[in-house]
Amino acid sequence: MTSPASDGQRKLKLLAVTACPTGIAHTYMAAEKLAQAAAALGIEMKVETQGSIGAENVLDDNDVREADGIIIAADKDVALDRFAGKKVLSVPVADGIHRPEELIEQVRSAPVHEGGAAGGGGAGSGGGGGKERSAAYKALMNGVSHMIPFVVVGGLLLAVSIALGGHTTAKGIEFDKDSFWFYVNALGGLGFKLMLPIFSGYIAFALGDRPALVPGMIGGFLAYDGVNIYGADANAGFLGAIATGFLAGYLVVWIRKVKVPKFVQPIMPIIVIPILSTLALGLFYIYVIGQPISWLFTHLTSWLNGMTGSSAIVLGALIGLMIAFDMGGPVNKTAFLVAVGLIGTNNAVMGMAAAAIPVMPLGQGLATLLRRKLYSDQERETGIAALFMGFFGISEGAIPFAAARPAQVIPANMLGGAVAGAVAGVAGVTDSVPHGGPIVSLFGAVGGAAMFFLAIAIGTAVTALTTNALIDLKGRKASRRGDVAVAAGAGSVAGGSAGGSSVPEPVLAGVGSGAGSGSGVGAGALAPVAEPSAEASAEPSSAVAPEVLSGYLTERTVRVRLASHDKEAAIREMAEMLASTGNVRDVDELVRVALAREAQGTTGLGEEIAIPHAKTDAVSSPTVGFARSAEGIEWGSLDGTRAKLIFMISVPEAAAGDEHLRILALLSRKLMDPGFRGRLVEAPDSAAVLEVLGEIR
Secondary structure, three states: OOOOOOOOOOOOEEEEEEEOOOOOOHHHHHHHHHHHHHHHOOOEEEEEEEEOOEEEOOOOHHHHHHOOEEEEEEOOOEEOHHHOOOEEEEEOHHHHHHOHHHHHHHHOOOOEOOOOOEEOOOOOOOOOHHHHHHHHHHHHHHHHHHHHHHHHHHHHHHHHHHHHHOEEEOOEEEOOOOOHHHHHHHHHHHHHHHHHHHHHHHHHHHHHOHHHHHHHHHHHHHHHHHHHHHOOOOOOHHHHHHHHHHHHHHHHHHHHOOOOOOOOHHHHHHHHHHHHHHHHHHHHHHHHHHHHHHHHHHHHHHHHHHHOOOOHHHHHHHHHHHHHHHOOOHHHHHHHHHHHHOOOOOHHHHHHHHHHOOHHHHHHHHHHHHOHHHOOHHHHHHHHHHHHHHHOOOHHHHHHHHHHOHHHHHHHHHHHHHHHHHHHHHHOOEEOOOOOOHHHHHOOOEEOHHHHHHHHHHHHHHHHHHHHHHHHHHHHHHHHHHHHHHHHHHHHHHHOOHHHOOOOHHHOOOOOOOOOOOOOOOOOOOOOOOOOOHHHHHOOOOOOOOOEHHHOEOHHHEEOOOOOOOHHHHHHHHHHHHHOOOOEOOHHHHHHHHHHHHHHOOOEEEOOEEOOEEEOOOEOOOEEEEEEEEEEEOOOOOOOOOEEEEEEEEEOHHHOOOHHHHHHHHHHHHOOOHHHHHHHHHOOOHHHHHHHHOOOO
16 A cells, blocks of 8 residues: 655545444454554544443544544444545454554545444445344344333233233223223233334344334334234234344345435435335335235135144144244234134133243243343343243243244244143143133133143243253354364364374463464473462562552463363353452353353454453452463454463443443553563463563553
């Protein structure tokens, strides 16, 4: 790249914004790398960091006005409205760390941003399928997180009103008109009515920003209540809402790419794009998506009516499987309406449906209790609400789980529902009202109550155990892929040892990228090294140890050689090391949160560095650990290097924004200095490591 500041030319001025989901490490390392690259190229650059301590070095209007281009290196949404009319390049934060020079070159020919969107994570920047999948997943999670309050509030209001003010009739559970509980129930129903529009709308919002919110929400309403809105035979349910959310978001992204005259540009995001996208999506849904749904509903109804004379176990399994599949969609409604239509002539079919209806929320709630480490704090809280909703036959309590992990949750729900329906069918359970869940038995509407509760219990257990097994299986597959990579790397080191002999792992110290390579950590060192005993480690140094990172990292939290060989084991080993300080309340929870952060995107930063980090109340105060791995650990770094210098950062939730995060930002920047990294590699013991880390100011 030629210098942009040649004689007679104005010096190029660029801006950048860096951000990562937790805002602890990647944010500041990307900022430092971009600033270093710009300085080396003679380019003026100002970098705004959006970390856990808030935005720093904020770009003002004058900066933007004078800028020749803006680089957004972020894995979360960054508001781009202020950059309208400027060249904007959006990439993942890792690109800011590993490809700063390329980004500086690319931004000079980047497209001009027309205003109104949020960027980050490479959205709109081209990229490969992995980036697209990441953007889609983040959009789905955005919808789920905004939907959950409506599910919880609506569901709990419905449940309380049913328990305290409902009574059974031939039409189901009803309320005295204009009574207090009638209105509480109506408010709960309104919460559920908004659930799918919010879900769909915020999926769309994450992809196309504010212009996509309207078509996304209207599409969600069509999925929720197409029967009343345009006379559909059945509603599409939450699966339809997922479809409308993504269709609306990507439609808006496509419309924004259309070049329009400058006088039209100001009204594009507030008038033109919302109207066009709403019309296109709405009419496409009614005329195209709605027809297959109607066809499916009609034919499923006819087919299921023909099955009512078959064996009870087969019919019960089929009813339960359909009830559990889409929770409000056409398949669910087919089974429910067929069962309701047979009340009075064959109450056993409604008994099968009533046993299956609560299994999904009860099963997902139980799953969060059985394997808490597999779920986030928000999911565990939603699981408690799901248990409550399941008791009152409100199957929508399971929708957030199915939306977040459809490949694991939907099959588990279907299996549990089928088992519950089959058990109820074999036992001859009956239900005389069109409602399900344990609550209907308390109202006296169920025949064979004992077997009814047993069917629900068995189905719930099957759902919970299957869900956790499938989630665990997915995690093990990902871990196994990492283990294979680690084994391959370890084999290459062993193969390069003298004479090809097998050298026990504990005597390998300071191994570099390969035996005798001379690169990386301590080239060609196969010298025996004695692991210091716990007593020796605890023995105070004769010299006063420097205070490192305001005392958050001490000699107690330094390990010169990790015993672990894969990422998960290394994180656990370091978490246990941090626990030796007395600052960790729950090691398992700290490990779970750190691994959940890894699932969002690797903390392997390249340059043989990894900084796993977690914000969790499993720790009582900020604590930092450092460890070295002689052979390196496969961490998924984009540059392909194995992590040999590993820092683990743990902070309590309430500490976000404290001064310690500012110090950790200094650490991230300091690690970009090759000389500093070299001194860390060469430090012979923990006291020497602390001496090197004391350079951070």
